[in-house]
Amino acid sequence: MSQQRTLVGGPGQPPVGPATSAGHILQLLRSSPAGYSRADLLDITGMARSTLYERLDALFAAGLVYEATPLRSQRGRPPRALRFDDRDKLVLGIEIGHTHAGVHLLSLSRDIVASRRLPIDIGQPQEDVVSRLMEQSRQLLDGRRPVGAGVGLPAPVDPLHRLGLERTVLAHWDLQRLQDVMEASLDCPVLLENDARSMAVGEVRHPFESLVAVKVSTGVGSGIIVRGALVRGAHGAAGDIGHVRVPEAAGRLCRCGRDGCLAAMASGRALLAAPQFAAYRTLRQLVDAYDSDPDVRPAVAEAGRVLGRALAAIIGTLNPGRVAVGGLVGVLPDFLQACRRQILDDAFEPSLVDLEVVPADSRAATAVGLCRLVEESLYAPERVEQMLVQQAG
Amino acid sequence: MSQQRTLVGGPGQPPVGPATSAGHILQLLRSSPAGYSRADLLDITGMARSTLYERLDALFAAGLVYEATPLRSQRGRPPRALRFDDRDKLVLGIEIGHTHAGVHLLSLSRDIVASRRLPIDIGQPQEDVVSRLMEQSRQLLDGRRPVGAGVGLPAPVDPLHRLGLERTVLAHWDLQRLQDVMEASLDCPVLLENDARSMAVGEVRHPFESLVAVKVSTGVGSGIIVRGALVRGAHGAAGDIGHVRVPEAAGRLCRCGRDGCLAAMASGRALLAAPQFAAYRTLRQLVDAYDSDPDVRPAVAEAGRVLGRALAAIIGTLNPGRVAVGGLVGVLPDFLQACRRQILDDAFEPSLVDLEVVPADSRAATAVGLCRLVEESLYAPERVEQMLVQQAG
DNA sequence: GTATTTTTGTCTGATGGTCGATCATAATTG
DNA sequence: CAATTATGATCGACCATCAGACAAAAATAC
Incomplete structure (x- = not known):
């Protein structure tokens, strides 16, 4: 009847919380850019002071933690923030x-x-x-x-x-x-x-969110994060959406040897291969002509639309909270706009609740990830x- | 020099480490139907005998472990198998x-x-x-x-x-x-x-496999398991493929109020709603007429084909090792056959390596899961x- | 200035879980 | 019978962790 939910530790008791090792303390510090004071850590972890200080000694010695400037306090001695030492690394x-x-x-x-x-x-x-x-x-x-x-x-x-x-x-x-x-x-x-x-990892903002990141440059690829966990797939091929078949690409040959692949419509390579863009040698040239060549924007929009159609299926299946579109082609306004519109059109309403379709944060999202x-x-x-x-x- | 371990992992990878708690010992025993002897456990866990026995005492007292018949041995006293006590539960x-x-x-x-x-x-x-x-x-x-x-x-x-x-x-x-x-x-x-x-969980055979299970009866749904982990999605809606848009269903109204949903083509409800099957009141009746009514098999096959098309996209995206198709409609031979054929046709070859498309193990896979x-x-x-x-x- | 408050720094002894080892017993094979 | 292997029951030693005491430091409040 009396449920002893709360496990209480006593002298000699092994650690009660799951996380009292030096590694976990460092993880705590890593999770907060501002850091924590020693008092904070004692409070959060519930460890004995002597134990915590031992851990901190080791972390200091290894150069993994440093003491930042004192924090403000209402009264009393100001706490000193401890932070994960990411300086000079x-x-x-x-x-x-x-x-x-x-x-x-x-x-x-x-x-x-x-x-x-x-x-x-x-x-x-x-x-x-x-x-x-x-x-x-x-x-x-x-x-x-x-x-x-x-x-x-x-x-x-x-x-x-x-x-x-x-x-x-x-x-x-x-x-x-x-x-x-x-x-x-x-x-x-x-x-x-x-x-x-x-890139998907680079786009993560909150620890447990679900998101799909799509990269459209020469090829097409995507990264899937479900509740904070990166989905890699049985052979590490998860997210390889380039060769999903879409009706719009029927009859178009893909470099994989088949026809009808998404990559045969919604990729930089596909755009470059279009007859009206024969003059462009590189994808960069084509993208740079986005404003000057009147043929570019419609073609880009159409590619975005097709991608949106394919993404709608993924959104329905995996139910992410955000879709980030990046890559040389992906960040073009008309591409994203067409893509977003098609998603809103195609996907099932419940899966659109709170769904954001946004451009990838920065060109360097991949490096950040x-x-x-x-x-x-x-x-x-x-x-x-x-x-x-x-x-x- | 710096000792360099291969980096594997990142966000979402759970920690792996030696575990010696009673709970983990029970997990060990649960993982092996034959059980382990005390000597085995000492060997595997590396614990001290006294410690292990203490744990086992607790597990015995809680009725979680029992001693099975002695095992074989070449010489010496035969070991006694300890097993997770799943009897009478x-x-x-x-x-x-x-x-x-x-x-x-x-x-x-x-x-x-x-x-x-x-x-x-x-x-x-x-x-x-x-x-x-x-x-x-x-x-x-x-x-x-x-x-x-x-x-x-x-x-x-x-x-x-x-x-x-x-x-x-x-x-x-x-x-x-x-x-x-x-x-x-x-x-x-x-x-x-x-x-x-x-159902997907019921279909799992190996601890870390990736599989997609599809259930086609009155409605359509799927369950996704990636490397042994069930994917639930941002709002628990992962795998809800019924409302993925497919070109074949264009113009067909789904009960969700939109048109073009997969469920409007490849589901028991959709079959029942077809004009040529107006005579059937229940899905069961229609399925029972699989051999007698010449209209049924083609209709079922077409539904399977459409499902296959949608599944190909998922297969390319998630790269599972197996697809199991179940449900009242899903287990019909022509349905599965058409579905499999369409998958092989549509999906990208690398994602088809070692891919099995099989009927769900038993009618009771859901209960087993x-x-x-x-x-x-x-x-x-x-x-x-x-x-x-x-x-x- | 003094009092108060809060954090930090440095001890201590006590506890109890885990180890490692020893000795004894049981149950097989040859 | 001996040899072998598994099990059973102790024991003391170690040591990580705990709880707490005490003091110093560094700020605010008055």
């Missing part, structure tokens, strides 16, 4: 596209420090592309060592790198080798992820625990 | 459809002990339907108390029961009240879930821990 975010790559240097707090954009040809041998990227990276780093690096790739990325990339633009790449080479070159852990999925993924991976509680053990030993 | 699985309900009594090991099928009208007041279900349940139980019950509903089910059911068949239901009334009536915890999602969900919920490590604390106090 750099992350490299490399975004690989079909024709260009972006190399971004970010702070751990996800501010972009410096960027390079360079033309590449993804069809060339992996080694050549990688060595150019590494050269740019070294220039940006200027001798500094990053804590981690992330790479966004325009193809499905299986977490175990076992996926056949056969039919994709990266058919001739070896992801395991890519990771090994980069880790050796940069002397830091390297994480590989699909580009659109990275990669930075976040790297941070999550590097400073996951278990990993922090390992780090501290190594330090001590 | 009953779970009630109630499947609510538009016109019929199935009440199933299952053992915790998911064998069906007894079943009842009864006609209901989901349009009637909730209290009336529920009281009939409870009556049937009491008859099946015959005085015994179940450890838990699960209800599969043909509508989106928000875990917090906050979702507006406005536009669904359950518009006049109150899920919180349903749960409260049933818990009081059955004197056990009650879990509510969408029917197709329950509910049973599994109830078990997972009842015997989750944290909950077991609570249970033991209460026992002790």
Whole structure:
């Protein structure tokens, strides 16, 4: 009858809360940019003072926490804010596209420090592309060592790198080798992820939201986040919407060899291939003619409309709270407008409740997402625990 | 040098670590039908003998573990298998459809002990339907108390029961009240879930597989499991594919008030509404005429084809390893055949690698899935821990 | 200036869960 | 019978954690 819901700890009792390890305390601090005072932490975690201070000593020693300027207080000694020490820690975010790559240097707090954009040809041998990227990276780093690096790739990325990339633009790449080479070159852990999925992570605003991010540049891809969790799929191919069949594309040949694919209508490659745009050599040229060439806007709008139709199905199926559209083509106003309109037209009303269809936050959402993924991976509680053990030993 | 571990993970990846609590030991035992000997457990967990025995004492005392017949051994004293005690524990699985309900009594090991099928009208007041279900349940139980019950509903089910059911068949239901009334009536915890999602859980064979289960009877619904995790969506509406727009249904009015919905083509309700089937009053009658009425099979096949088209999009997006099709209409051979063919035609090849499109395992997959969900919920490590604390106090 | 308040810093001893080890017993095979 | 393996029941030692005491620091209120 008397329900002992509240578990009370006593002397010698093992920790009551699930989260009293140094790793979890760091996670707490990471979750709040303003940080917490020691008193806050005692209050939140319910730990004994001596225990908490021991943890903090270890975190200080490892350089994971620092003491920020004192906070304001009504009376009494002002508390000193403790924060996750993301100062002077750099992350490299490399975004690989079909024709260009972006190399971004970010702070751990996800501010972009410096960027390079360079033309590449993804069809060339992996080694050549990688060595150019590494050269740019070294220039940006200027001798500094990053804590981690992330790479966004325009193809499905299986977490175990076992996926056949056969039919994709990266058919001739070896992801395991890519990771090994980069880790050796940069002397830091390297994480590989699909580009659109990275972008989706970069678009996340609230910890448990559900969102779909779509990237439309040369190709089309999407990243899906359900209740804060990234959906990767059975073979890491989740979100690869480019080859969903849409009626509008019937009869149009896709580079995958089939016809009717979404990518054959709603992608930069498809736009470039249209006869009226034969004069444009690159997607960038075409996009730049958005205002000057009267043919561009209608074509872009039509592409957006088709994408909207396909997205409506995903929205009905997965019920996200937000759709972010990015990429060179995706951010064009007419594209987004047509896409949004078609979604509102096609999707079932209950799934449209509170649904936002918005442009992707910034051109660098992918790099920001990669930075976040790297941070999550590097400073996951278990990993922090390992780090501290190594330090001590 | 820096020790570099491969980075896997990011937001949404649950932590993995050694677990030595009683709850985790029970989970270990639950995962193996044959059970483990004490020596096995010492080996697997690496715990001290005294500690492990203490845990086992508690689990024995709570009736959660029992000692099975001795196992084989090459020499020496034969080990005694310890198993999760699922004997004499009953779970009630109630499947609510538009016109019929199935009440199933299952053992915790998911064998069906007894079943009842009864006609209901989901349009009637909730209290009336529920009281009939409870009556049937009491008859099946015959005085015994179940450890838990699960209800599969043909509508989106928000875990917090906050979702507006406005536009669904359950518009006049109150899920919180349903749960409260049933818990009081059955004197056990009650879990509510969408029917197709329950079915998906019932179809799971391997712990980390990805699959999509589709239920086609009066309505259409689906359940999505990604790497072993059920996808519920932002408002619990994930998998509600009935109102995805398909070109084939253009001009056809759906009961949701729009036109072009998948449910307006590929559902039992849509079939029944077709002019050539005006003679049939119920879906069951129509399905029973599958062999005798020459009009039925083509119509069913066409419905399957349309579903296949919609599924191809989901398959491309989520990249599951298996698609299971069930429900009164879904299991018809021509339906499945047409659906499978259309999927193979429409979906992108990489997402078809190793993809199986199969009929749902049994008519009772939903009940089996509910049973599994109830078990997972009842015997989750944290909950077991609570249970033991209460026992002790 | 003093009083008050709140945070921080540094101890202490007490508790109890976990380990590791020992010794004993049981139940098989050969 | 011996050898082997699993189980049963202890025990003391360790040590992470707790609770609490005490003092100093740094601000506000009067």
